Amino acid sequence: MPSSSQRFDLSGKVAIITGASKGIGEAIARGLAEHGASVVVSSRSQPAVESVAASLRAAGYEATAVACHVGDEGQLEQLVAATVAQYGGVDILINNAATNPVFGPLETMDGAVFDKVMNVNVRACFLLANRCKPLMEKRGGGSIINIASVEGIKPSPMMGVYSVSKAALIMLTQSQAREWGAAGIRSNAICPGLIQTKFSSALWQNEAILNHFVGQLPAGRMAQPEEMVGLAVYLASAASSYSTGGVFTADGGHLIAG
């Protein structure tokens, strides 16, 4: 029986991380690499992901940069093909890239906004996981981690379409876990609360909004992206061998507050 620390080891594993040029995705890519995985760092910008991959390689880890706009099915296909060409397969998929282009009430959102959010936040995760599934199966199993949000469980005002997309991503996670368990593939969702990244800057750059938000939190503060890494390493590794279809929060107590 491996020791408990050995069960977190990712040596020999290959991970794709979307949206990894900054924020939570970059932190997770670094964390997986630190635990021994070869990481494919991806976002829309080749220079941005090349810079992350170069800094990982400089630290002695194995990393490759592949640009991919997750809303483009052809680019998803190329991302998987480049991963197979470089590392021979895939064991871990982190569906992290997402968009929330507009804050506002539901009735002001048009169909184009709805379609864009659903395309990037849900359809892309569905398509990329489908492409990785046979590759994971060939290697005896794998782990899919979908980065959802507390918004997918408890919606805030002005973020309705985004909340719908994250609720759909949670159900995609549970459907993947249901259908692919027999193939040795686990799928789990991480639901962050407020994390200090570019994505959430509209919330934390406004002092009044930030104070109102963190004032209700048991943790009393927002989090840094690195605080999401422990859950991701757990779910990617054999340490979580009995966790599938799970919805894991890292939210400073947001869901029990207010």
Ligand SMILES: NC(=O)c1ccc[n+]([C@@H]2O[C@H](COP(=O)([O-])OP(=O)(O)OC[C@H]3O[C@@H](n4cnc5c(N)ncnc54)[C@H](OP(=O)(O)O)[C@@H]3O)[C@@H](O)[C@H]2O)c1
């Ligand atoms: N921050 C929070 O408070 C918070 C809370 C709950 C959930 N989340 C979730 O956490 C995940 C990561 O967000 P974050 O806060 O880390 O955001 P972030 O720091 O702004 O990073 C977003 C990443 O996604 C990439 N990206 C954006 N659109 C993309 C697309 N269409 N195709 C490929 N890559 C794309 C960006 O890179 P490029 O610009 O280089 O493409 C960047 O690497 C998202 O799923 C978000 O919904 C965040």
